Amino acid sequence: MNITTLNVMNLPFTIMIDDPTDAHVYLGAVEDIHRILVEGDRLFSPFRSDSLVSRLHRGDASVWCNEEFSEVYMRALLARRETDGLFDPYFRGIYDPTGLTKGWIVEHAFREVLRPLLSSGEIADAAINAGGDVIVSARDGASGWTIGIENPFDTNAYTAAMKLDGGAMATSGTSKRGEHVMRQHTDIVQASVIADSLVDADVWATALLAARLSDVAGLIKSYSLTAFLVTGNSRQLFYSQGSPAATCSRPRRSERSDPSGIPPTMKENVK
Secondary structure, eight states, X not given: OEEEEEEETTEEEEEEEESOSSHHHHHHHXXXXXXXXXXXXXXXXXXXXXXXXXXXXXXXXXXXXXXXXXXXXXXXXXXXXXXXXXXXXXXXXXXXXXXXXXXXXXXXXXXXIIHHHHHHTSOSEEEEEETTEEEEEOOXXXXXXEEEEEETXXXXXXXXXXXXXXXXXXXXXXXXXOSOXXXXXXXXXXXXXXXXSHHHHHHHHHHHHHSOHHHHHHHHHHTTOEEEEEETTSOEEEEETTEEOSOXXXXXXXXXXXXTBOOOSEEEOOO
16 A cells, blocks of 8 residues: 655645556656645635635635636535535635535545546555545455544544445544534534545535534435434434444454554544
């Protein structure tokens, strides 16, 4: 496994590529992904004065000529509608798509750089862990990726493991960044969502973290979500394709490679 971590947007982006045909393929992929991440930050960061988001704040209507900006804006508004406002790009009173753009940029990088290499057979498996948001792909017949989910009450341990052959998972919680999501209800302390799209996983992880516990089952059922939730009283709730499920994988002591938890192929950090 070839692993490189890039630091962009003040976040670590870990790129994992298995069995590249040669070193040039791997290094070229890393370079192309880095370029896309940097460009995405330049376009969408609300903390940069030259970004399209900052230009919109200043009333610059020319930003709508940028197709990527318009696409992200429409996806953000759709996310607000689907989640009944639990995810809101206007949570600060001005447009701030930060909760969506990281996933969109990483998804774009995976699609543009890694998918073609997977299709051509130049690499066998690939994953990007973007500061806690994970997108993966595995070849047919491969064992897939195992992703450990941190215990929000003990961040040196892992509370569950998810197996993914492809798709994405995002986790949103309060253990690392405190109450960073605008919400009226604090029933849920951590939400992990699996979806085909990293953007969808990220949006719904944020929305479920903000939701009232009594509303969660209805939201998950309506949108056929696969989710793992931890409540304030340490209760764990697992849903598969919109329905309650008995459990997801738990770490077995014999599998542990370190005292902190499971030895997953990749560990999911909480953002």
